Amino acid sequence: MSASTSTMIDDGRMPLTTVKVRHLKVPIVLIVVTVLLGALFALVPRSGESTFRLGDASSVIALPDIVLPTALTCWVMLALLAILTAWEFWEAWSYRRVPLWLTVAYGAFGVFAFLVWAGAGGLVPVSSLLVGAVSLSVPLVFGALGGVIGERAGVVNVAIEGQFLLGAFSAAMLSSLTGNPFVGLIGAMIGGVLVAFVLAAFAIKYLVEQVIVGVVLNVLVTGLTGFLYGALLVPNEAQLNNPVRFERIKIPLLGDIPILGPVLFNQTFIVYLMFITVPLVAWGLYRTRWGLRLRAVGEHPQAADTVGIKVNATRFWNVSLAGAIAGIGGAYFTLVSVPQFGKEMTAGLGFIALAAVIFGRWDPIRASLAALMFGFVTNLQNLLTILRTPIPSEFMLMLPYVVTIIAVAGFAGQIRGPAAAGKPYIKG
Template identity: 50%
Template sequence: MTTIERPTAPQGPAATAATARPERPRRWWLLPTVLSVLAVLAVLVFGVLAPGGAQTGYRIAAPGDVNPGGIIPGDVPVPTRVAAIVLALLALAVAVLLWVRAAAGRMPGGRARITLLVLFGVLWVLSFLTWAYKGAVVDLGGLLQTMMLLAVPLAFGALSGVLSERAGVINIAIEGQLLFGAFGAVLVGSVTGSAWAGLLAAPVMALVIGALLALFAIGYQVQQIIVGVVLNVFAIGLTSFFFGTVMKQNPGLFNRPLRLPTIRIPLLADIPIVGRVLFEQTVLVYLMWIIVAALTVALFRTRWGLRVRAVGEHPRAADTVGIDVGRTRWSNVLLGSAVAGLGGATLTIGTGVAFGEEMSAGKGYIALAAMILGRYHPVGALLAALLFAFADALQLNLSSLPSGTGAGIPSQFLLMLPYIVTLFAVAGVVGRVRVPAADGVPYVKQ
């Protein structure tokens, strides 16, 4: 009788290597490909095509900065073509590293991946700046200062979205909350003659939009995206009406350009590049840092945060253990609206300008994109807001370069730059961001 021998599994080191080899994701090549294309374009456009004799200056230390013995140089000139090529090649090296790791099925994850992406982004942006500012000086401190000013309303708006959507309520009405906050800050501040009174009034005014959103989305269970859009239109119409009928008629009484005082922290504010950015700001900037830290701890390290996230993920399960789903959602929407109102105050009393029609100018929608890009996390939302604000600050600085300097980028493209960055940034994460499971889903108590 013949016997059939069954194939046996490989034994020894070969089997160990076969079982230890990780499996590559289906689209493992996408991220390295995108980064490689961007790096090659930077080498060609920012480097090879740059004029050979041009120079770009980087302002490191400004007059008045802490600079013992002058050891930190003021303006550092670099050859435009060489510096842009070197920076782009370093960015390409990061992309190649990701290629190698991804091809081997060992794509870095978590913090290592984020670190590599941030490193690539910094190198690519520096290569772009070197090319874009040829014949001019990049004032790094001034650029970051502008970025911070533009990031504050976006960050407050994104934090408002985090608070609402972690509890399961889609907050499209951030635009209206910013607008009502800006309107209330100027109106109350002008009548009382105090910017501090305007600061207190801004979140209270934004609560009007928040209460309407909670009433229709939670109380009457209306489709939340539609409610948010309608509330934005309502906010634009109502503030435009009062602006045209009240503020324009007597701007000295109802629409004065007030400004919160700048709080300067001695010595720290004199640190080169980042001193004035972090330690010479209005109270709104310091509040932004405090709220981001407090909200991060509260959401992920406290019982309150656990309940909020439970309501946003599985409200029925939360209800069965005694959590009041409706109250939790109401309180989070109202709290988020108040936070957005502080962002609205930044648009007026935070910068010293009077109220203008539709002055939020789509910042609420960009804040919503920052919330998504930040993966519904306060720190991530802040970093995304800083990214979008940097793109906006860059276009403002490039458009103000003297004639005959810079790369001659068309002004129309510069105006599109912040929105292009927003579009590509969000497009790169949509589909990979885990949205709270019950986000936008009304809850009916059984």
Template identity: 50%
Template sequence: MSAPVLSPQGQAPQLDTVRSWKTPIIYAIFAVVALAGFAFNAPGGTATFGISAGRDVIQLAPVVVPTVPVGWASALIVTAIAVFSFLQIKGGRKDPRWLPIIYAVVFVIGFLVWVVGSAERTDVSLVGLLAGSVTLAVPLIFGSLSGVLSERVGVINIAIEGQLLAGAFAAAVAASISGNVYAGMLAATVAGVLVSVVLAVFSIKYLVNQIIVGVVLNVLVSGLTGFLFSTVLSRDSQTWNSPPSLPVIQIPVLEHIPILGGILFRQTIVGYLMYAAVIIVYIGLFHTKWGLRVRSVGEHPKAADTLGIKVNFTRARNVMLGGAVAGLGGSFYTLVSVSQFTTDMTAGQGYIALAAMIFGRWNPVWAFFAALLFGFATNLRFVLSILGTPVPGEFLAMLPYVVTIVAVAGLVGRSRPPAANGTPYIKG
């Protein structure tokens, strides 16, 4: 924001810019952490990163990294970026858009080298780490796409957690009864839509606060699925809670590409649908007439209404479409990750998906990469616990949520949601 200030001669007004020091302060805090940990407390020796899987056609040699030089280099680079950011803000300029990406990459490299070099086992498969990160990010990506579809038309979707959980429950039950995984996927999609119908009716038709409706739906789905799990599924798990697993589909030739083969071309159908959903939602929102109408409803519903667009119908349709996407993502938990349903098995992932959407600035592609970041943090927790690192287990358990808080706290102030987001529309 800025306020006009008259010059001493009473001539043309100047703008007194209000500077935000949030980002350079965050940079500085993590630069101190990097200096204290990666540089002054570098473990010595080396860290080894495998970059080829056993089935790759071309086998690449592992990368052996000396911990001390890399630790000092990464710490000094992030410190320099922090200083540069302070100077930019002091001079009334904005940081380049690429700066936080460079900062994050350098910090993660320094952290990986430091923590692997300090572990009992000083070698880790980088391919396995990345492939596991993509797998864990699948429901987050579906959830973030659900949020994008809803909030682009002006409806805040806090109910992503409930949509994912309902999808996981419905997939487990339907696949168990029918013995067909595709019936489970269809049931998951329907369950997500049903949760969204409730959200749409109360927030669009009855004008109830959208955040409250979303929170209530999350609690409702958690309680309902928990009750059914304890009273029905647990008593006869063979009938109700023993779904088959989705098979991994390997694309010939492409799956043997070093590094990328195992990440992109060895997925279940849910994984491939994830890539397709990101592309379709992006093209639909930004390159079609439908997307233009959707975005106009989210930015200026009254103007959209004057042009003949049915605002509330468009909102309800998009909310239900988002529910279908999230419900499909929920099927990952019971048809891919674990072949059964357990109480609250989504474990707050819907809220992380919401953070990914905000971090990605309501853009499907950037939300995809944000979800991958959170998936990486989650997988890194598991990998580091196996390696036997000196990092306390409690900190490792917090890692995905710390990344979520830092990412959103660092960028949400500069992210602008759709102008009419959360505001009900009353015709006339």
């Protein structure tokens, strides 16, 4: 980052200083990514053709496959990426705000170029790739929403992982006992609230360091669910760990739309609930009294207190709401994704959701899109394994976490979160 300073005179009395800042972090990241892609294409060249399948066997409307020459397409896309990188660098160097669409376009073309290289001599099922990405993103989206609400209220919700685990455990057990997935979903929300309740009590009431409380809760819930899994679920698997799962609900006509139909309109109840929850939280956060008070206690609790808002009570109930939403994400593991609860089955996804909160700039829509990106990368890892690309399998397992680090460090490092997040409020 570099800066230049210019001075203006206001009415001949007082000098006003205007500072222009160049934000070069994102262009530098794009330069590094472009160079790495170029090195990949040059050092590990792939020939033949890459086939992209747009439809699937269940599609009513059949779309033809798209067949592209692998090497030529890769180099053309690399040239396009170089042009976009130079454009973005020039915008930043000229002290202009880089358009968001430019970065999004770079990401889309970069992923496409990599898929062309990876799919040499193979088949890339576009519809299945997107369906899998949405499926893997669902718990991340709910976890990110819980993180956004918690931090907007002034409490850093590091305990998302614990809320996922207890939510998944409660959902599996209650759905197994009642034979009703909706009861399991309610149980998952209660499980998430219980974890959030403990976090709020220690962080707000007893002023304990929030990050430490969150980490300890994650360890506690991991050990607790692991113990209960071995003591209760394993000996009584048929009764307690055989949940009735949500079935897919296909919306007539809309579900038959090519590519987007299976992704958006042939999903389970929890996915449709996600489609409703994201805009609802975004609208509530910016358009309602609840959202105004929530943001007030997270940005300037002293000012909120002076106008009659009960800061700690507002924080407490909103952290509990965040836990309930994250608990829905935990329910997805056992009521949709996997037919039963498994020990430590969330595999650290709560921390990926927390990264999505930061990458999404504490905004519900942006955080949800970031969660979708991480889900896409995770599903891409599975596809690359199937295509047998010459990338080592160890790197395949690292891919979602590498992308998370690059996204947070390269794109989100220049932003500021809620001013009072992580800071306890003592009245008076």
